[in-house]
Amino acid sequence: MEAIAPRIDAEACQGCGACVALCPSGVLAFAGGRLVARQTGCIGCGHCEAVCPAGAVTLPGDDWAASFSTIAPTGQIVPPGGFSPAMLVDLLRSRRSCRRYTGEAVPGPMLEDLVRAAVTAPSGTNSQAWTFTVLTSRAAVMSLGEAVAEFFRRVNALAARPYVRKGLALIGRRELADYYRDHYPSVAAALAEWDRDRTDRLFHGATAAVVIGSRPGASCPAEDALLAAQNMLLAAHTMGLGTCLIGYAVEALRHDRRVAAAIGLPKGEAVHAVVALGRPDVEFLRPTGRRRPLVRYKTA
Structure with a gap:
């Protein structure tokens, strides 16, 4: 798999720690009060991007599975239940x-x-x-x-x-x-x-x-x-x-x-x-x- 790493918008980050708690690879952490990401080890699951309330964490690349030709998805999350x-x-x-x-x-x-x-x-x-x-x-x-x-x-x-x-x-x-x-x-x-x-x-x-x-x-x-x-x-x-x-x-x-x-x-x-x-x-x-x-x- 091609190496990837989360991108962090330091100004937008609210420091809530939700992304750190969910990262399955331990790529994200706080250092000196700032959210940082290791440049190796990310599996690209996107949990960090999906959970961030401020949209401060993103993954590089396009979401190929988000654009359909014959279906019109709303793009909304369907929560459990x-x-x-x-x-x-x-x-x-x-x-x-x-x-x-x-x-x-x-x-x-x-x-x-x-x-x-x-x-x-x-x-x-x-x-x-x-x-x-x-x-x-x-x-x-x-x-x-x-x-x-x-x-x-x-x-x-x-x-x-x-x-x-x-x-x-x-x-x-x-x-x-x-x-x-x-x-x-x-x-x-x-x-x-x-x-x-x-x-x-x-x-x-x-x-x-x-x-x-x-x-x-x-x-x-x-x-x-x-x-x-x-x-x-x-x-x-x-x-x-x-x-x-x-x-x-x-x-x-x-x-x-x-x-x-x-x-x-x-x-x-x-x-x-x-x-x-x-x-x-x-x-x-x-x-x-x-x-x-x-x-x-x-x-x-």
Whole structure:
């Protein structure tokens, strides 16, 4: 991460100490009655800027995620308790994975706004090392789909050999045997349909997609990327778009350099999520249930 440091307007500073108390890196302190900042160690979280009542502390650089093309945010802070929990839960329960889309393209400004919404997510040590590869057309999505299909043709050909999967299982590597048991038949059927008439059982006709990855150096890149993906899913729903996470594409991108190269991913960049996007060609009328999870409570 590029080195940054808070900028302090000494005349505006009221000496309240709110920024010092919140700084997670101990960058800010009072010396000789004046607020000072170390020039190293800042993670750029912006807590100091956000909490200062006088606007005396700022961070360098522009806020890329503050300017949207298709959304008009007010710029106001929503404090804890300042938004309806009922409306939030309604949104969470209303978003569903979409597997039927119209052929309508998703406009470029909407796709960029989705990335802006995604990067408002938290990230470990504020590394923000995520990457977004945006496939802006149905043709680009189909191109990735073909690369993924080719990967699974090779996997299925290997899994179809009993001596290979059984031999690997004997040395403790059961991945291929488990794949053959759980996924081989459905993948073979999907590949047959794709080869016959390009029936799309992977992206389901989506007209855009976003591959969310990470550059090296983040403290928890997978968690960061998945939090960004959830932001994107919810924002897309409010914008009238359908979404679906495509796990098969993630596996292909992770395990085959040729698939990653097909969409221009450089070496060293990890992939954590693939989001299919498009105008939904289905209307869901009611929320559905979720299974009760295992929940533990500890009081001491």
